[in-house]
Amino acid sequence: MAKFRIVGQIIDNKNDRRVSGLRVEAWDKDLMRNDFLDTTTTDGKGKFNIEFDDTDFQDIFLDREPDIFFKVFQDSKLIASTEDSILWNVKNRDTQMTINITQLSPGFNLAEAKAMLGICSELNGQLQPTPPNTVPPLPPVPLPSNWQKIYRSNESILDNVWELWKNTEVTGQYALAFRGTVTTKPSIVEDILAVMIPAKGSIDLKIGDFSYQLAEDARAGVHVGFTLGLATLILDVIDKINDYAAKGATQFFITGHSQGAALATLCRSLLQYTKRVKVKDLTYKTYIFAQPKPGNDYYGYDFDAIASNQGMAFRVTNSCDWVPQVPFTIQLLKDPSAPNPLTELKEKLENLTDDFEQLKQLKDKIEEKLEKLPKYKLKDKILPTLNYTGCGIPITLLGTPGDNPQNPDDFFWQHHTAMYYKLLCETFPDS
Known part of the structure; x- marks a missing residue:
């Protein structure tokens, strides 16, 4: 059984601030059905840690390397997703990444x-x-x-x-x-x-x-x-x-x-x-x-x-x-x-x-x-x-x-x- 670990951080581009309290979901992208891997919440420094093993994403095609994307939620609202920039065929058992978000704020910018x-x-x-x-x-x-x-x-x-x-x-x-x-x-x-x-x-x-x-x-x-x-x-x-x-x-x-x-x-x-x-x-x-x-x-x-x-x-x-x-x-x-x-x-x-x-x-x-x-x-x-x-x-x-x-x-x-x-x-x- 192969184990995977992703250590990440969420940064607000507007002020370079690390964002805490956001729910992060990790998903494996598949042709027929995406597989849910794990979820966690960012800490006070905007960091998150997600762990899963290959039984969470192997399907009838016996995937050996996951294609990972993330969904980021503030309360129940989806505020970011990386499904259009997937981490394809993740080989490293330990992966580090940063998710940059910018929420559209009221006011003229x-x-x-x-x-x-x-x-x-x-x-x-x-x-x-x-x-x-x-x-x-x-x-x-x-x-x-x-x-x-x-x-x-x-x-x-x-x-x-x-x-x-x-x-x-x-x-x-x-x-x-x-x-x-x-x-x-x-x-x-x-x-x-x-x-x-x-x-x-x-x-x-x-x-x-x-x-x-x-x-x-x-x-x-x-x-x-x-x-x-x-x-x-x-x-x-x-x-x-x-x-x-x-x-x-x-x-x-x-x-x-x-x-x-x-x-x-x-x-x-x-x-x-x-x-x-x-x-x-x-x-x-x-x-x-x-x-x-x-x-x-x-x-x-x-x-x-x-x-x-x-x-x-x-x-x-x-x-x-x-x-x-x-x-x-x-x-x-x-x-x-x-x-x-x-x-x-x-x-x-x-x-x-x-x-x-x-x-x-x-x-x-x-x-x-x-x-x-x-x-x-x-x-x-x-x-x-x-x-x-x-x-x-x-x-x-x-x-x-x-x-x-x-x-x-x-x-x-x-x-x-x-x-x-x-x-x-x-x-x-x-x-």
Whole structure:
């Protein structure tokens, strides 16, 4: 009978602290069924000791050398797993190892924000200064060295793309990143379909009905274009979350820039309510940059209740960037919560202004466009509101007004990821 002994230590990467009181389970990875080996608890110095023999893992294939991975629990919650970095064919009877963990903590973290912006820049094709040879130059956005891209989706029917990234230094930590607008007709149409549909319902897609819930409140409305964009990606996103959660993923950043920021926001909402994600105790933290407004105030309230109130969702905005100021917000007398004294003024004001007629004409024009997308059957779902708002804890970067000194026609000068990185560095200088 061969005996094995593993002496390990658990270290929190954020502060290099040895973590005590965590339950550690050792498992042997098998093709058909994983074998439980032993469990223990870390001591005051974050150390643990696990012992087992070959009878604990030998099966019908008569394994002689175990393939070991670990699960780490805080109380009953799984906070780390090494199933995606298995110790294959362990020969040494005495093995020493260190498990590095970083639990996603509430609050804005500059290093996290820079890492997510770097991923967004790579995904948007903007890692280099944008545009090049400007005076003064914009700094290139560095791609974080400890993050590795492990999956890129195909382009959807609306030319949306998302990527999955892995933190190579933190066990079980991943990032979902959504691409911003590209210069194709479907991508631009997604932006300009700026009417709202209910935040809970279904959309008749070509491949079948897409049922979704993005908020609890029946009054919540969301941007129809961004919702369609998410609908074309989300089943793939959830499949990958389930795949990697089964391999030990416990933490997911959700990020995006521009149109990608809107999709990332809606994605965070959907993950709150969907029953398709098999693991229920995953941790999500959202960093969104240059977010166009994704829904109305009731949707915003819901998003803040599920994510912002916990300090786990941040909306980073350049004060000189026009994209976060759209879609235009038009608040009508019926938009505020009832009861209120304003509703009594509605009839009188309608007689004094033609604003309501102009809004009706705008709504009719948008509905004409939607009729050209018959497979989505959206016309009867349109909400009579344009009361758009941003979502997430605001992180404001005070930009310097002005245009691109080399190209006055660059309408996105203040919107580039490189500008956001420059302002992040200036607003939060490293100390």
